[in-house]
Structure formats: C-alpha cells, structure tokens
Amino acid sequence: MAKRQKRNSSSGPNSSRSSKNNGSSKGSLLDAVDDQLLMSIPLRQAAQSRYLNYSLSVITSRALPDVRDGLKPVQRRILYTMNQQGLNATAKHRKCAKVVGDVMGNYHPHGDSSIYEALVRMAQAFSLRMPLIDGSGNFGSVDGDNAAAMRYTECRMTPIAAEVLSDLATRTVAFKPNYDGSREEPVVLPSRVPNLLVNGATGIAVGMATNIPPHNLKEVCQALLKLLRDPEIRDYQLVANDAVQGPDFPTGGQIINTKEELREIYSSGQGTIKLRGTAELNTKTKGSPVLQISSIPFGVNKSSLVERINELVYTGKLPLVIEARDLSTDEIRIDLMLKKGADENMVLAYLYRHTDFQKNFNVNMTCLVPTENPEVGAPNRLGLKEVLWHFLHFRLQVLTKRLENELAALLRRIHILEGYALIFDALDEIIRIIRKSEGKADAATKIMKRFPAEKGGLDEEQTDAILELKLYRLARLEINMIMDELKDKRKRANEIKKLLDEDSEDNYQSGRWTIVRTEIESLIEAYNKDPFAKRQSVINTVAEEPEYTPEDFIVAEDCHVMVTKDGWVKRQKLIADPSKSRVRQGDEVLTCVSGNTVAAIGFFSSLGVCYTTRMIDIPASTGFGEPIQKLFKLKDGERIIAAISFDNRVIGEIKENPKTPDLCPPTHALAATSNGFALRFGLANFAEPSTRSGRRYARVAPGASVIDVVTIHGSEVILAVSENCRAMVCAAEEVNYLSGAGKGVTLIRLTENDRLLGFKASVGDRDLMTVQTNRGAKKTISTAKYRVTARGGRGTEIQKNGKISEIVTPPPAAPETFDEN
Template structure:
C-alpha cells in the first residue's frame, strides 16, 4: 500500500462519512441531469441546450427573414454566454434541430451539409450556416414583453430565459428523447394541426378524456412517414398512461415489370432508422439466405427514398416476403412512448396526452397575461406623456414663456399645469418641429386609440373567458400556418392494420426450399440427404444398426416423430443433420426417454387426420393440427400406463377401419365408431385374450381394402367380399381373408 496522504503544515484533516458524501453528491448530479440536461420542459418542449441555442440566435438577430450566419458563430455565443460545455455537443444539438428527417418541424434553417438519413454526419460548424425558422420565431414570440422569467447566466454577466413563451405545441409536435438518472423520456413527433384541434377542444371542453382527444390526435406523425400498424386501443392506452409504444413499418408498393415479374419498392422507412444500415442488413439477409424469397436489394435513392427489393420468382407472395422482412430487419421498428417531462419546469412527471396539452395551455395563458400586463404598462406610460403634450399645445405660448424665462422650468411647469415629472420632462424634450398644428390632432387620435386598446386589455385581464377565447384564436392562427393543406403540416405517417399471416407461412418464407430424403435408423439416428434419393442400398450405418424409415420431404416441411410413450415430437426439416455422416440421435434433438422407441416418422400435412393405437388395443382419431409440438418436450397425445405402449399411427383417410391382431384375428368396422380426440386413452378397437393389434388400415368403402404381400403383390377386396368380417368396434374378429400375409401386416404405407 502507498503512504497515507499527509496535509501540509498547519492543515487540518476533516472527517467525512463516505456514504453521506456519495449520496449528497450523486443526488446533486442526478438533479442536475434531470433538470438541466435530459428532460424537456412541458411548456416549451425544450431542453436547456436547445433553449439556449434559440435564444442566442435571437440575440444574433438570425430571424427567418434575415441572412445566414456561420454555425460556429452561434455555437461560440452559446458556449461563451449561456452553456459552458463542449462545442461539439452544442453543434450536434444545433444540427439535429435543422434536420428535417430528425425533427417534424425544424427550428433551425440550415445552409450547407447538415447530414442525411443514411447516417452521414454534418459538415464542420465553420462551413455550415444557420438562421431560425418560423416555428422557432413562434417559440420566442413575446420574449421581449416580459412574457417569461429570466435568470442569471452561469457567470452572472448576462441573463437567459427560464422557459420560452412557446406559441407552438413544440413538445408533442417535435417530440423529445433523453436518458437521465433513474428515468428517461421518449416522445415521438405529432401533427400540429391535430394538436391544435385537440387543444381547442380542451379549451371548450376542459373535461375531455383521451378518447375524445383522439378524435383529433390519431397518433404520431413522423418526419420520415411510414405506417403505424398498432390498433387504436393500444394507442389510446399509451396516451392515457403516458407509457407505451408504436409499431411503425416502411411504406412499400409493387412495380410491375411486365411478363408477370415485379419489384417491391420501399419509399418510406421507419423513424430514426439509418438507411445505410438498413440496406446492409437486407444485403446480409440475401447473402446468408435467411430470406430465400429475396434475391437482391438495391438503393436507388436520390432526394427521396427508393429501396428496391427483387423477389426470387414471379410467384413469390409480395406480402409474405415483406412480412418476413419486417420480422428480420428494421423495415419495422418500435417507437417507444414515455411522456416523462418537467411539469412547470421543476417536477419530473409522466403525463397523459391531456395533461401535456393542459400544461401547454396553462403556460400560454400565463404568457398572455404577462404580455397584456406589459402592454398595459406601456400604454399607461404613453398616455401619461400624451396628456402632457396635449396640455402643452393648449397652453403653448405660456409653456414657451416658462421655458425661456424660468431658471427651473421643469418645476414651474409642474406647478403651473399640475404636470407629473414624466410629463414635464417630455415637454422639455420636445423638438421644435413637433410644434405644428397637425401634431395636436395626431396626438389626440393616438390618445383615443391607446385609450380604447387599454380598455380592451383591461377587459381581457378581467375575464378568463376572453383570455381562453384569445388563446383559441392564437392556436387557430397556428393551425392555418401549419395546417394539413400546407407542405410542412400535411400528415406524413399513415395508419393500417398489420396483415395476419400464418406463422408457418412466415417460417417457410425464411427457409430455402430444397428436396431432401429423411433417413431414420433402427437405433433412432436421423439425417437428411440432399435430393429425393431412390436407391438407399449404399447407405452406411453404425455397427448393429440399419434402416428403419426413409421418406421424401422438403426443407420447409415439419417432420413428426411418434414414440412408444404416446408423445409426438416436431422437427424442422431444415434443421436436420446432413447426410454425410450417420446423423444424430433423435433423443438428443428432443426430450425423449432412452427406454422409448420410435414408432413412426412422417411429413406433417395440415388438415390430415391420423389414427393412433396402443399395444392394449385402445385408440382414437386425432387431427394433425393437435399433435404439433412447439417445444423439445413434445406433445402427449395417446395416454398409456403400466406395460402398455403406443404401437401404431396410421392415416385416417376413409370411412372404414381394418385391424389385424397378433393372434391373427381380423375385424372391419365403420370409422364413425371411432371418437376424434386431441388427447386420451381412446376406446377399444378389438378384443384380445392375449397380445394386441398387429396392424391397422383405414380405407374407403368404394375402393375396398388393399394389402401387399412379402413378394410385393397387391390384393384388393371389395366390401362385398369383406362383409363376413364387418362387425362393431371392440369385437374379437375372425381369421383374415384368403391370401392375407402371414406377417399380419397390410404392407402398404401406413402414412403416405
């Protein structure tokens, strides 16, 4: 260990509790981050850095109709006067305010390279130029009329606004995002016209709930467009609680190329998705063949986005292809909603849609009152001066005489005409040219106009109804400026229901379809050979092992395995081990007990029905839909207990059942006597004194029963020839028909 630090001579060591020191300092840091960095003010929707940027531009007179100035000049003023932090962080904030793909209503009008949707950064601040937009001017409107409070800057040499007047619903219009200590905020942008309509509704109907407000505010409106595919119930819940999210998809259409071929063209991508990274991800999906339906992707974008997707064949379902891409790429993105903002600029709080709008409206009323009071004071001062001027004109010769002859003309004027100090000073400061006769008429006209304006302001200040009527008019003017008929105000994001596609269809769309031959050995090893192999005589197996099952399939198929435990397992044909080796044991791919064996392996066919039977002669019919297992554990279908095992699984297509027991007793009965179940023990198929069923077939009355002997010869018996063998289910049966194989099996495939 190093030496203990010793204070200089005469120094004292002060003991501090480490825990208390850490708590105190971390709390100070947390409060600073929450209040001055990460969370926006609900009133003007700005964080301190953005507010200081706009105020610095106002001080530099960078109005919308003024000329541009270098961004470095703005950044210099911001960090020098108001925001003592890194110049690059301030410039990054400035750049974002100018990017029309990042903010719905830009606050900065940029000239030069301010980055693009591909994720390229802006040029250095010494190259770019800026000025404010009309939206920024609205946010600052009235700031010189005592509309808001000011505070000292960090060095005490200047002052800055605590909040902007905010004559624009900026918080919801442009959104905001930030991560503080223990809390975060994420607010997507919205359409101003819709916000104005909702705010006007709140003025006339203060008790309006979220459902009523959503008649106007349908959902977010992103600068990059896209399509929101959430249902209105989920959107309403997000707006009610202030927390939630929105699924946004790219906008696309089909371009016909003639001769049945087509291309998919993406024209809008989700908000905050970098196009270059999106293209890289799509190209990777093409290269790795994770989406075999897609063969090529091209970026043909100029000023507008145009991403071209080429399907593998003309028969590819475009909607299915896009659905698979939505799952695997940023063509679908989730935009979170967390309306955690500073209420009154002090208290962090998660607000609902109505609360956020109410906070802005209350701020607008306060600004209106403060600006009106400021104007009141200005008018009163002017009326006082005008009153003095009028008295001077009525007594012009006497006033001139006092000024020429008296040593203290100001005091004499005040005494003679009962003037105030302000009036006397104004008269003494009058210009000679103002002594025209016309000037008196103009003064009286100005006095009358100002008196009338003062009466109107007094009436406004005294009536809350008139105040809200004025605010509603102001909001109506904003709606006209940024209405849905204007290029900037037109809604860009649409709404739609997400198309529902079968999960199986989507999974198959992500698998390259190829023919395979599935081989299962007697000891339960499985593998997949490429192509549909006819001759399997050259296959090699492990010692004391041999071929048990072989079936043709496609890589998009599901392979079903039925075990002696009565359980079905599902394997993806594309995930089977290759055919170069001996494969892998099925028991390692699924959770199958070692003492259990495989009864049947076959390709899943939706809609088909199967018959399952146990070694005791019990069974039932089950639909293939009910035996698909989504986990390694499989799905228990046929219940067996004691020494009984599942023994048979056959196709149940037909209307008659033929069963042959190990005791060589044969029985045929109608299939309608068999129940259809999804799980259970089943009913008795045939009665035995000893043994159980050897084989079962389901056949059609019209076609008759067909079996195959050991030599490969086929025999078919009609219902007329089988009438002596037909009885009810559960009977013992009788010896089989003539020429039935000695192996007690029907020989034909149990499951084709």
C-alpha cells in the same frame, strides 16, 4: 484581510495544523471546524447528497424537456442565442461555429460537440416533425451520415421557431442569471407552438428517461381547441379523428396499434408504438416485379436496412428477392427486385420479423412540469390531456404577462400624451418660459412651478417629454393626431383592464381564453399546408401479418456440411473428397454429412449437448469456413465430436412408434464416454432446430467426456477399446435405451488409470478396428478373433505391458449424393 492572506500564504501540508496548535490564526480555527464537520458526516451520507445533486442537475438542466416549450436547456439556449444574433427566417445564414461559440461562452459551458449535435438535430427534417433550424450544408442524412464540421455549415431559424420566440421581446417569461452571472437567459421560451408533442423529445437522465414521439401540428392544435371547448373531456376522447389520431413521424411509415392501444398509451403516458415501413408492388416495370419501399420506421438507418436485406438475399435466407437497390433522393425509395411468381406479402412478412422494417417505439412521456420556483421543474410522466392542459395554462400565463406589459406601456404613453394635451392651450406661455430659461433644467423647473403636479399639472416625466418635443409637432394637424392617439390608447387600456379583471383561470369562455383560442386557430391556418398539415404516418389499425414458416424462404437444394476436429464448419454444394478440402493448418476433417438445405443437422459435443440448426444456416464457404462458436454457445473446453444429418433420405425413420412406445425407433444413436459408460437414445427430440444453448442428450461424469456418437439400428455389435490395451465386443442391444438424458450403463469396466479411447458399431464385419500401440505395432481387432461377450466386463487383453497410442482412422468417406430426379 491580512489574516486571510496570511492563512493563504502558509505553505506545507502541516501549516494549518501548526496554526491550530498555537491558536494565533482565526482562519486556522475555521479550518478546524470545517475538518471536524467533514469528519462527522458518514461517507454514505456525503456520497448520497452529492449524487442527488448531480442527478438533479442532469434531470433539470440537461436531459428532460419542459412541458411548456418542449425544449431541453441546450435547445432553448441555441434558439435564444440565434434570436439575439438576429438569425430569423429571412436573415442570411451564419456559420454554426459562431452560434455554437456564443452558446457555449454565454449560456451552456458543457462542450461544443454536445451543443452542435443538438443544433444539427434541430435542423434535420428526418428527426423533427417541424425543424426549428434551417441548415445550409451537410447536416447528416437518414443513412446515418454525420453532419459536416461546424466551421463548414451555416444556419438560421425557421418560421416555426419565430412562433416559439414570438413574445420573448416583451419579457413575458421569467429570466435567470447565466452560469457566471454576467447576463440573463429565459427560464422557458414563450412558445405559441405545442412543441413538446409536435417535435417530441428523447433523453436519458439519472434514473429516468423520456421518449416522446412527434405529432401532427394541426391535430395537436385541434385537440387543444377541443379541450378548451370541454375542459372535462376524457383522455380517450382526445384520441380521435378530429383531434390526435396518433404519432406522426417525419419518416412516415405505418402505425399498426389498435385505437384502444393508442388510447391506453396516451392515457398512461407510456406504451409501445408498433411501426412499419410502407411498400407497394410496382407491376408496370418490365421483367421481374419490383417491391418499392417508400418509407421506413422512425429512427431506422436506411443504409443499414438495405445492407441487412442484401445480406439476407446473398446468404439465401430471402430467396424470393434478387436484390435490394437504394434509389433514394430527397424521398426514400428502396426497390426490391423479386423473382417471378414471388409473393410480395411473404417477403414483407419476412422483413417485418427479421429486419428493422418493423420496430417498436417505446413511449415515455416524462417531462419537467412547472413548480412554485419558476427556475426549477419537477419531472413527471404525463398523459396527453395533462400535457395539453399544462400548455394551455402556460399560454394563458404568457398572454396575461403580455397584456400586463402592454398595459404598463400604454399607461406610460397615456401619461405623456396627457401632458401634451395639458400644454396645448398654453403653448405660447410654455415657449416664453423656455426662451427665458438658462437651460433645460431651469426650463423644467419653471414649467413645473407654473403647472404644479399637485394641482393637476405636470410632473417631471411629462415635463421632460415636452422639452424633447420637436417643434413641428406643435402644428394643429400634429396636435390632432396626438389627441387621437391619446383616445386610442385610453380605449385599448380600458380593454386590457377589462381582460385582466376577469377571472380567467377556470372560466374558459373569458376574454383571455378567447385570445388563446384565436392564436391556436391562427397557427392552424398559418401552417395548413404541406409538409406540415398532411399526415406522414398512416394509422393502420387493421394490419395483418401473413403466416409463414421458415421453410418458405429456403431454396431446397442438396448440399454437404463438413466439420473439422477444431470445430470449424462450412457448407458447400458438393464435396467430392473431404480429405482434399481446405482446412486450417494443423486441423483435420472430423466428418462430412449430406442433406438438403431445408433439413436439420445435429452437432454432438463432448459434454453431452446436441446443437441443432438447419443446413441453410451453416455458412457457405469454399475456404476454411467459420468457427462453430458463432452459431452456438459452447462452454470452455467443449468440442464437437460428431455430426448427424436429419435428412430423411440419410437417416431414415427416427420417430417412435406410438403403438409400441417401449421399443426404440428403427434408427437411433449410441454414445460412449471416456469413463466406460454408454447409452442409446432417440434422435427425434433433436431433429428440430434448437436454441444456441442446445439440448442435453447425456449426463457426463466430472472429468469424463463423450468420445463419439453414432447412429445404429440395434442389431449391431459394439467394439470398445481402452488405452490399457483392453478390447470388448458386445451386442448393441445390451446397452440400455434411455428416453431422456442420463449417465448410461457400464460398457467396459476400466481400471483407475485407464480410459476408453474409442468404439465402433458394425453389422457382422470381420475387421472392425485397427489400433497402433506405443511400441509402433498395428493390430486389427476382428470378430473372428474376439468373440461377442456381455457388456460390463473388463474385456480381452490385446497386448501385455503396453498401451494403445491411437486408433487408426481411415480418411473420411465421401458423403452421400442424391439423384436429382
């Protein structure tokens, strides 16, 4: 001890090293050995070992439930603590802070927030099919509201929790030391309820996860009885009307999987459950018809669902609905006010596809199965039959342990009663011995000497019980009662011995299996009432989804779409003068196009990509609008340089003629790049909405960019102007028409330090473009002055020894309007 104290009292970072050098400390020698071992272990091996320990701890002690009681360790410790505190279903509620504090201090030192969250979930009727905790106060809601702080809420156990803890007092399960060894806790609770399937489980461990749906208690018990009747039953036979029909979620809804899909899920232990809410048209209301939603899929936030529906309504994407109203109380009720003549099936179809009114529940029946070590379970994904099998054999083990404990208690009592019976005929002598004794110890010695155990007399335990016997028990009536009790105890002990002597593991007709069967049947009878017996979720194997197109939910009306040079876009019903429209400071209107809300609009970028969407998807705004990056995935430095409406009234015929596929369509597009290249291409491939990444219409050389895209018919002349005061006028038909994205052909040949500033397509106009030079002069380029030449030349010099600073663009013209008739 002195050497250890000397070792610990050494100070300084080099103290242990100096002790090694002089060899005078045994502790220093141990340090040297430890350091040497640590240095000899590779870092990868050490990290792997420690991470495996950590992952095993998370898997077995935090995240995964046990197949036997269906509980995670924190849930088990909460129920065990409440049981110790006497918080049964008839007790007075107690503050949750008291429960959480005892759980954290005695069994689960992982923080009060995680413990309270687990306690809250066990009390939520919309989270568990059969809540294990009866909460008083605010325990959250299906709207996503958080529970009140633990100092405000109170709790006690529910009657079903008593079934989970029923056999705990007789120590029918193994116990283990708690984290500091100061007390014991059960390894698993002796649950009579198949809690893993009834309430389900959700957890994320390291490298694995679990997601088990809740089920109906009556159906699971019927499946257990079915398995007991026929141990060789197939998995698919357990998924039937007289057993497990499918999951039964506390929030109801519809399960639209086929019977074959459900059987495959329960056989493999994984799969996807398709969930829908339920709704019904209420035709009894005055005025507009009302579509009433009475249940939502499990795990869906109701307030978020209502908010999403109203968002679709207000943005015009769900025009068949006027408004969504949340009228829920204890039961869910969401009223969708429909327009007159609206098809409710179309509304539901849209909700199924664009909201959480239909969602998937990914089943993963991973849990801990028992091993040879009762304190450690092994993670495994099980099918339905395997889960039921493990639970049944766990109940057999609990029953066997209960019978063994009961038999031990009976034998102890019988032993005492046999001592009473032995001295009843010698009461007078026993009393005389006691009266002549000097105390209890002396009396016990004399009695055992008078009635020695070797000759069928009394032992120490029997003698002590006789001395503690109250005098009134010596009455003849009491003696008869003791003899009757002895007779009953011997009879019960013989019954238990007979049950324990049976080979019950594989003999499902044995007495112990009969008791297990009886307990399951009693469970069905005890909870054969609402809301536990009646199914909440409906199995709908023939559900159909109406076919619809996006146009069915668009209100067809004319509108205008405006794009600015900085890439802001907005939609309005009418823009009379784009130059007076609101834009951000320093920004300008690029273009303004017209069309119908059901029509598409294409945005052409400087990198040769076209982004197409429906006009209804453009945000409606009277302000600045929204950045176009919210609609599409633009790359760094990419900007919108043109927009084209694909409304037939605006653009005309853009499809190719199948009889003359070599000819370009009547209306097509022309694009030119800053390095002097140009191409013509068709618009038919871009007239349908694209993904957020768009479709490529041109391949631009590195360092160059598309400067503009315009629609043409092929008879126009093209004026191109470069920065170094060169201009060219050529026929549009000289530019090659490409069937796919390409580089194009040379429009104007540029010098090394020159670039194309802009171009214009015109049909015989005399004045084509006005430019401003760096000397402040404005020049108008006209077909009267510059003749039409072949493409690919250097063009005509506008001014010597100067440059064009900008192209003078007129204010954007008012977009076209249409006759309402």
